[in-house]
Amino acid sequence: MTIIVLLPLLHFVFAVLCLSWQRGTRGIIVAALLIDTILLGVLFAVLDQAGSISITLGGWGRNVGIELVADRTSLVFGFLTLFLEGSILLYLWREHLQPYFFMLLHLLLGAVFAVLFAQDLFNIYVIMELLTLVSFLLVGYGKRPYQIWASLKYLFLASLGMGIYLLGVAVVYYHAGTMNLGLIATQLTEQQDTTWVLLASSLLVTGIAVKAGIFVFSLWLPAAHASASPAVSALLSGLVIKMGVVVLLKLAAIFPLSGSLLVLGSLTGILGIIYAITTYELKYMLAFCTLSQIGYLLIGIGTGSKVALSGTLCYAFAHGLFKGLLFLAAGSAIQATGKKDIRELIMERSNISLITRAALLIGTLGIIGLPPFAGFCGKALLNAGTQSYVTQIVLALLSFGTVVSFARLIPLFRFEGGGYLPRTKSLSFLILALPIVLFFPLTHLFVPAWQWQTSLNISLFIKNLVVIGMGILLARPIANHFPHLEKRFFRLEEAAVVILSGFFLVFLLLLFA
């Protein structure tokens, strides 16, 4: 049971060591990876027996102390963290970075592990603030003015979101008398008048949504993710955004959020994909795509059935893998050619290393959900988990949009010679690419077999292939004839107003649900 305390705290210790013992940075990296692997392995074994474990720090009962809980969700995200950590550290192996960078990296990983196990609303607030600050500093690491501005915008909006969240915590504490999620759940069943839940949950959801990459709330995301360095983008897009989703998962287990999450999910999915289709700058396109993919996860959480929740986990895991791979590969492609635009990258594809292009291809296949790659598994489970036709249509639309936006990358993949890529970077691509290809067997570790039996059928394969085929065929005409989209909302002032409007949207959705 000590593991769930050790995982975050050891990373913090490593972070401090990174800074004070500068020559041993690489040794610390290897040690951290090893220890993470061992601890997660032990945790897997324990959870396989017990289902979930909890610990109350200091041994004080959960009504006064802080409780930490580990379950299947935290395990899945823990493994995702491990994969991304390994890949990113390998990617950065040859680069000359200051120990400061590695310290921030370890702090980020520690905070991520802490979020996975957190079970207390205020504890979540503190961890999320640490996560905000660390990712803020990581985005601005290059000190270029556009990076600084993107990260400052991120800090402004995320901090505003956390202020709203804290107000929500105050409401919850005032009425429920506790901040422990489990105790709140029991309070909710005991109390007769639970009108306050309306305000509390809309405040909490709004605050977290700003960090979770949901379209109307996280308008800072495209700039921040596109202007950070590749490894940081991969971490932010693959991991940090997911932490918001993890918290939403925890909240959804207690508060009645399903209807509003479905609407928010559809909204962020469709708006995100529309923006992704019209963007030609590769990293911006990937960032918008992140916004849309969060839609899948929210729809899964909102649906709430067991299969859909498994689908959410599956897709979150898969998305972390392929979005991390895509950002890393896109980073090295842009580095090799000096071009950012997809069209220009295609013109200069001979300068991009073959391995980078292969990595981009695998990432693309993963994200468009070609069976049996990673994206397909999550989509299949999500599809099987929902009963309503509206949701299924939205899911199909999302798939179609993703294919359309990624079909433009296809000309990159002509088999011809390419530039040089260091071996460590190829290896780091491999770490992420392998699980994407072998995703289906991997899922058996955390998805029960009966869920697969109910969700896999031949019509699903056909539907998926039809969507992909249509997407590839229609990609060019759609992208060419798309109207110009308003980008004003991405500015700081407007984004703050939009967050506030988003609060009322959530509130009204909860009111009428």
Place this chain on the structure above:
Amino acid sequence: MLMIAGVIVSVILFGIGLLGMIFRRDLIIKLLSLGLVNGSVMLCLVSLGSRANGIAPIIRGPENAGYVNPLPQALVLSAIVINFAILALALVFVMLLVEHYHSTDSQRIEHEIKREREL
């Protein structure tokens, strides 16, 4: 009564901070508004824990009554430090931006960055 007054004031402060964040174009003033937004939530928390004729939660004798709720105060202590960290770090970033763009006007900076991207 006292508690509700505190809550009302803190919510009004929250609104003032929000308006400042949205309408003041100056980044430093925006930052201070952000500080106000976070600070107002702390006032809300503390006043939720308060009570009329209460005693500060420092035990002086054996009797056990009349103390105000200590938990929100402990939470607010953390929140104040977090707020400070945000304000200090964001200030450094604003300074770096001013060094480059010679302006604290958010819209101008945004405009300049857009132009640089198009170049």
Place this chain on the structure above:
Amino acid sequence: MRHRRIGLIIYATILVCCFCGLVIVFFSYQEPARELGTIYLSRAPSETGAANIVSAIYLNYRLYDTLFEILIFSVAVLGVRFYLSDYREKEIVEKIPESQIVRTSADLFFPPIFLIGIYLTLSGHLSPGGGFSGGVVAGTALLLCAVALGANTVGKRFYEPTLRWLEWGVLLVVLSLPLLPIVVDRLPFTELLPPGTMGKVISGGSIPIYNLLIGIKVFIGTWVIIHYFMRHRGEI
């Protein structure tokens, strides 16, 4: 363009007003059924031995939160240091004229403020205060000196590498102390020291230790922040 801006102003103002109204209405609509926080008041004196219940919660029941908070503070210090380090260093041209009044007042005020800082740090378990406020107050005392004598003069008295070692060493200790019980086969974050008699100077288990460590950490951090800002921005 102008119409848009006015529209935005009206829209945002209405939204903010609605938001405030909504929250106030909800707060006044429903009052909590019972008194909150009594559990800490009844349990903390005997369990932790600290008279100041706030610090009992802060450094014992919810120590985990506090660890994150210290990390956030450290990240802030580190960020200030990293991002200001290659910011153009100001030649300190304009120095405060060496006026006797400023120097004397610095001499006069520095010791008492510094002592208040130390007192706040060490008596955090008995009375209001604690590591954070104590550290900041002590740092502010140093700031007074820096204003009077010049940041570089004061800065020279602190050898920076030592300071850095101390800062990170203290953080390391704070992070590993909660893990110490594992060695004696207990759960992490378990209190190992006896609570002692409430109200005595030595009481409260490990709360004074944490207060002292946090105080040192925050004192150094505050000084680093002030020093870096002064070095790169000129003095007051």
Place this chain on the structure above:
Amino acid sequence: MVLLVLLSMLPVLAAFALSRRRHLTVIVGMGLFSLILSAVYLLLHAPDVAVTEAAINAALVTFVYIIAIRKTGRLVVVSDEIPGLLHREGEQISGLEHEILSGFARQLGLELVIRFLPVEQIPRALQQGEADIGAGGIISEIDDNRVLKTQGYLPTALYHLSIQTKPHLKQEESAITGFFSDLREEFQAGKIQACTLDLARFVALSRSDLSPYTVRRLDGLFSYIFLIAPARERLHHQFVSYLSKLEEGGELEKLTRRYFS
């Protein structure tokens, strides 16, 4: 009761502080706000929070912000004092270049600071980053690659003055050294043998007695320019576009007429 008064003061103070224009007022106002807030915490029986709030928000944040804003927003101009272009009138500074520079500084939201420096020291000051812009009747002919130049904003002419009857055939060094005001005194004392002057300086000098000198107008097109510090490429870009906007809008002509009618 005190508590209610303090509580009601809080929004008023916050709204007042945040609606001010000057950074210093806003920061000090928010510091005061924090102080009152900490008093409120004390009255709400939260002494721990009060101490921390006073130490961190009222003292530390205010202090750090005051240091930070201290030197933002300064546009340092080094210039020689030239009548008509940039000269002192009692306490005030006026002139065509001053008009242009203050308009530019206003557009950038910076405070204009003018330091007077002899002409030949201006490039060095710009290079060393002591100043941002060099002004004071600088001729487009200046041959200095170490600084950035703007386009000419006002055409001018060069005059060669010499005390001999025959004009010199040999190219002379520029005689403009030191402050122009010193130069004028030297002229009056008759210490100067020969020199080349621009129109503004020439006009200013011609008020005194120039009879011993032969005056010859040099061939070629000259105009006044500004110099920009080499490290400030963005500023250079902004200033050039500002000048061309002035020219297109006809405001430059209006200003010129005001000072050189």
